[in-house]
Amino acid sequence: MQYNPPSIYHLCRKYILLSPKRNFSLLFILSAFLAFSQNEVKYITEDSRTFKGSINGAPVTLFLQNKAIIDCNLHDRFIDGWYYYDKYKIKIPLSGYSYHCDMRLYHFGKNHRIDAKKAAENASQSTIDSIYANADHTEALLFDRCYYTGEKVTQWKGAFKTKTQTAAIIINASNISIGREYEYFKLPDSKTIDLRKIFPGYGGNKFFSLTGDQKENRLIFYFESISNHNACGRCGASDGEKGYRIIYFDKSWRIKKTAEYLTESCLENIYDTEIIKKTKDLTAYAIKDPDGSLRYQLIVDKANSKIEKSK
Numbered sequence: 001m002q003y004n005p006p007s008i009y010h011l012c013r014k015y016i017l018l019s020p021k022r023n024f025s026l027l028f029i030l031s032a033f034l035a036f037s038q039n040e041v042k043y044i045t046e047d048s049r050t051f052k053g054s055i056n057g058a059p060v061t062l063f064l065q066n067k068a069i070i071d072c073n074l075h076d077r078f079i080d081g082w083y084y085y086d087k088y089k090i091k092i093p094l095s096g097y098s099y100h101c102d103m104r105l106y107h108f109g110k111n112h113r114i115d116a117k118k119a120a121e122n123a124s125q126s127t128i129d130s131i132y133a134n135a136d137h138t139e140a141l142l143f144d145r146c147y148y149t150g151e152k153v154t155q156w157k158g159a160f161k162t163k164t165q166t167a168a169i170i171i172n173a174s175n176i177s178i179g180r181e182y183e184y185f186k187l188p189d190s191k192t193i194d195l196r197k198i199f200p201g202y203g204g205n206k207f208f209s210l211t212g213d214q215k216e217n218r219l220i221f222y223f224e225s226i227s228n229h230n231a232c233g234r235c236g237a238s239d240g241e242k243g244y245r246i247i248y249f250d251k252s253w254r255i256k257k258t259a260e261y262l263t264e265s266c267l268e269n270i271y272d273t274e275i276i277k278k279t280k281d282l283t284a285y286a287i288k289d290p291d292g293s294l295r296y297q298l299i300v301d302k303a304n305s306k307i308e309k310s311k
Contacts, residue, residue, distance in 0.1 A: 038186060039207040039210065040185075040207060041183050041184070041185050041195065041205050041206060041207060041221070042182075042183070042184040042185070043181070043182070043183055043203070044181070044182040044183075044184065045179065045180075045181050045182075046178070046179065046180045046181070046182070047065060047066045047178065047179055048063065048064065048065035048066065048081075048178065049063075049064055049176075049178050050062070050063045051063075051064070051171045051172070051173055051176070052171075052172045053155075053156075053169060053170045053171040053172050053173075054169070054170050055085075055160050055167060055168075055169045056160070056167035056168065056169075058085055058086075058087070059085070059086040059087070060083055060084065060085055060086060060169075061083065061084055061086055062081065062082075062083040062141075062171065063081045063082050063083070064079050064080075064081035064094070064105070064178055065079065065080050065081055065178070066078075066079060066178050066179045067079060067080055068120075070097060070099060070123070070124075070125055070128060071124065071125040071232070072125075072230050072231040072232035072233070072236065073229060073230045073231075073232075074179075074229040074230075074231075075098070075179065075229060076097070076098065076099045076100070076125070077097065077098050077178070077179065078095075078096075078097050078120055079094075079095070079096050079097055079098055079103070079105065079178065080093075080094070080095050080116075081093075081094045081095075081105070082094055083141075092107055092139070093107060093112045093113070093116075094106065094107055094141065095108070095112070095116035095119070095120070096132060096141075097123070097128055097132065098145065098178070099125075099128060099129070100146075101144055101145050101146035102129075102142075102143070102144065102145070103142075103143040103145050103176065104129075104132060104133075104140065104141070104142050104143075105140070105141040105142075106119075106132055106135065106137040106139065106140050106141075107137060107138055107139040107140075108135065108136065108137050108138065109136075109137070109138040115135060115136065115137075118135075119131050119132055119135045138162065138163065139160070139161065139162055140159075140160075140161040140162075141158060141159075141160055141161075141169055142158055142159045142160075142161065143156065143158035143159075143171075143176060144158070145175075145176055145177060152174075153174050153175070154172065154173075154174060155170050155171065155172055155173075156170070156171040156173055156175070156176045157169070157170050157171075158170075158171070181196055181203055182194050182196055183195040183196050183203045183205050185205075185207070185219075185221075187219075187249075187253050188210075188217075188253070189252075189253045191253060193255075195221065195245075198247065198255070198258060199223075199245050199258065199260065201225075202225035202226055202227075202229075202240075202241065203223070203225060204223045204224045204225035204240075205221040205222075205223045205245060206221060206222050206223065206224075207221060208220040208221055208222045208244065208300075208302065209302045209303070209305045210305060211303070211304050211305035211306075212251075215251075216248055216249060216250060216251065216256065217248075217249040217250075217251065217253065218246060218247070218248055218249070218304075218305035218306065219246065219247045219249065219305065220244055220245070220246045220300070220302070220305050220307065221244065221245045221246075222242075222243075222244055223241070223242065223243060223244070223245055224240060224241070224242045225240050225241050225242075226238075226240045226241075227240050227241055227265070227266045227267050228267075234266075234267070235266035235267055238266035239264075239266070240264075240266070241262060241264065241265045241266070241267065242262070242263050242264040242265070243260060243261050243262040243263045243264070243265070244260070244261045244263070244298075244300055244307055245258065245259070245260045245261075246258065246259050246260075246261075246305070246307050259307070261298055261300075261307055261309060262287070263285055263287065263298065269289070269290055270287055270288075270295070271290065272288040272290070272292065273285055273286065273287055273288065274286040274288065276297075280302075281301065281302045281303035282299065282300065282301050282302065282303070283299075283300045283302070284297065284298070284299045284300075285297065285298040285299075285300070294311075296309055296310065296311055297309070297310050297311070
């Protein structure tokens with residue numbers, strides 16, 4: 001017989017019936033549980049995407065998925081996927097890579113799987129362009145992902161090449177990156193914000209405290225993240241960046257300003273941080289330079305969701 005554990009509702013109902021004098025404490029526990037479950041950051045990594053677009057005016061659907069890292073950089077990846085013309089819906093396999101600004105996708109014909117595997121096995125960071133360009137492919141889809149314009153982008157244009165022709169391929173998207181990361185947090189007014197947009201760079205945000213007063217609402221996150229997405233670059237092998245991030249809202253939960261405070265950082269040479277005071281609601285840090293001199297003090301007030309930085 002399968003065991004079905006009782007729900008929180010039934011446990012609470014039983015507790016109330018057995019102990020009516022404990023209703024207040026139960027409500028406190030239940031409200032604390034609900035508050036904890038609500039104040040969580042939801043992490044999402046988008047390792048694949050489906051795009052709509054056109055090749056030489058004919059509607060197409062394109063599916064791409066990140067695969068292994070080419071060398072050291074998390075953003076330089078081998079890519080597999082497919083595309084089809086919407087009229088026929090016959091999937092044409094694709095393999096290729098994203099490297100720096102370039103995203104290059106190839107179809108190798110009848111022996112696609114074998115030839116694509118061979119190209120990937122022989123490619124390295126320094127040879128990947130020539131390996132794929134000189135392989136016996138029948139189609140190539142080529143994009144520059146670093147194209148920049150001051151205007152809002154709704155389409156991305158690339159080149160579709162066969163052995164004899166070149167045509168325009170258009171992707172209906174504001175960007176064509178794969179592997180984007182999101183960190184969603186739900187505010188008390190039920191609005192959801194993406195912390196990766198609010199704090200550019202790396203994520204690793206965890207809820208710390210939330211407080212409101214007559215003037216504003218304040219929300220603090222503690223964060224731990226890598227220092228460099230390139231493991232072969234500066235600080236690529238470090239334990240990363242640590243500290244606090246704060247968002248100041250007006251009373252309608254519109255963002256007024258944000259700030260970030262480091263307690264540890266390879267990039268900023270912050271290693272010898274000392275906690276000089278710690279209570280349930282307050283932590284004081286002494287942030288030091290490599291020579292041991294005080295760089296600044298940081299006071300994190302959890303109870304009031306405030307952060308003060310001083311020399």
